[in-house]
Amino acid sequence: MHIDHIHIDNVRKTFLIKNHADGQPSHSELEVLAGIDLAVREGEFLTVVGPSGSGKSVLLDIISGLASASSGSVRVGGELIAKPSRDVSYVFQQYALFPWKTALQNIEYPLQIRGVPGRERSARAWELLELFGLKDFAHRYPSQLSGGMQQRVAIARALVPRPKVLLMDEPFAALDAQTREALQIELLRIWNALKTTVIFITHGLDEAVFLGDRVAVMAARPGRIKRILDIDLPRPRDADLRASNTFNLYRQRVWEVLRDEVIDPSPGQAPATPVSSSSKIAA
Numbered sequence: 001m002h003i004d005h006i007h008i009d010n011v012r013k014t015f016l017i018k019n020h021a022d023g024q025p026s027h028s029e030l031e032v033l034a035g036i037d038l039a040v041r042e043g044e045f046l047t048v049v050g051p052s053g054s055g056k057s058v059l060l061d062i063i064s065g066l067a068s069a070s071s072g073s074v075r076v077g078g079e080l081i082a083k084p085s086r087d088v089s090y091v092f093q094q095y096a097l098f099p100w101k102t103a104l105q106n107i108e109y110p111l112q113i114r115g116v117p118g119r120e121r122s123a124r125a126w127e128l129l130e131l132f133g134l135k136d137f138a139h140r141y142p143s144q145l146s147g148g149m150q151q152r153v154a155i156a157r158a159l160v161p162r163p164k165v166l167l168m169d170e171p172f173a174a175l176d177a178q179t180r181e182a183l184q185i186e187l188l189r190i191w192n193a194l195k196t197t198v199i200f201i202t203h204g205l206d207e208a209v210f211l212g213d214r215v216a217v218m219a220a221r222p223g224r225i226k227r228i229l230d231i232d233l234p235r236p237r238d239a240d241l242r243a244s245n246t247f248n249l250y251r252q253r254v255w256e257v258l259r260d261e262v263i264d265p266s267p268g269q270a271p272a273t274p275v276s277s278s279s280k281i282a283a
C-alpha cells in the first residue's frame with residue numbers, strides 16, 4: 001500500500017503587483033496558482049513539466065516553506081509546512097555553492113549549521129562524496145570543478161541532512177546534454193539507494209519521462225495540474241531505454257497534454273510568456 005508523503009490541498013497563490021503608470025502608484029493582483037491538489041507517495045519520483053510562467057517554481061517554493069500559499073495547505077509526513085523544514089531540501093538550477101569552501105566543506109555546511117559534531121559531519125560528507133564518485137575532488141573549490149561536478153556537490157549538500165523530500169528546480173538545465181544524461185542516471189541510482197521522495201521540475205520531456213514514476217503536467221497561468229501521467233517503465237532505467245518505442249510513446253503522450261498549453265492557450269487566457277518561450281520545452 002502506498003502512503004501519501006506530500007499532500008497539497010487546494011494551494012492558491014496570488015502576488016500583489018505594484019504599478020506606477022502615469023506616476024500614479026496602484027496595485028494589481030497576479031494569480032499564479034489556481035488551486036493545486038497533489039499527493040506524492042513516499043519514495044516516489046515525481047517530475048513536473050509546464051509552460052514557462054505556470055508557477056512551477058512558486059509551487060516548489062511553497063512546498064519547501066520558503067514562500068507561503070495565499071490559501072490551501074502543504075503537509076509533509078502529516079506535518080503542516082509553514083516555514084523551511086529540515087525534512088525538505090532544495091536544489092536549484094544554479095549550483096549556489098560557497099566559492100570559498102571546498103567540495104567537502106560545502107557538503108558539510110548544512111550539518112555544521114545544525115551543530116553536528118565535526119567527526120560525524122566529516123564522515124557523512126565523505127559517504128556522499130563516495131556515493132557521487134567525488135572522493136578525488138573533495139578538496140577542490142567550486143571554480144576548479146566542472147558544471148556537472150558542481151551540481152553533484154550541490155545535490156550531495158542537499159542530501160547530507162538526510163531529508164525526507166528532495167525538491168529539484170531544473171537542476172540539470174545548465175549542463176550539456178551528455179553530462180545531463182549521465183547525471184540523470186546517477187541521480188536515479190542515488191535515489192534508489194536513499195529512497196527519498198523527489199519532486200523534480202524540468203523543461204525536458206525526455207528528462208521528465210526518464211526520471212519519473214509519474215509526470216505532472218501543469219496548465220498555463222494561472223497554474224494548475226492539468227494531468228498526471230503514470231510512467232510504467234521498468235527500473236533500474238539505463239541509457240538504452242531512451243531508444244525504446246515505449247519510452248517515445250510516453251514522451252509523445254506527455255507532449256500531447258502539454259502542447260496546447262505551450263502553443264495555444266485557451267481563449268481569453270493570455271500566454272504566460274511570449275510564444276518564443278515555448279522553445280524552452282524540449283519536445
Ligand SMILES: Nc1ncnc2c1ncn2[C@@H]1O[C@H](COP(=O)(O)OP(=O)(O)OP(=O)(O)O)[C@@H](O)[C@H]1O
Pocket residue numbers: 015016030032050051052053054055056057058059
Ligand atoms: N515574488 C514574486 N512577485 C511577483 N510575481 C512573481 C513572484 N515570483 C514569481 N512571480 C510570477 O509568478 C509566475 C510564475 O513564476 P514561476 O517562476 O513559478 O514560473 P515557472 O513555471 O517556474 O517558469 P519557468 O519555467 O520559466 O521557470 C511568473 O509570472 C512570475 O513572474
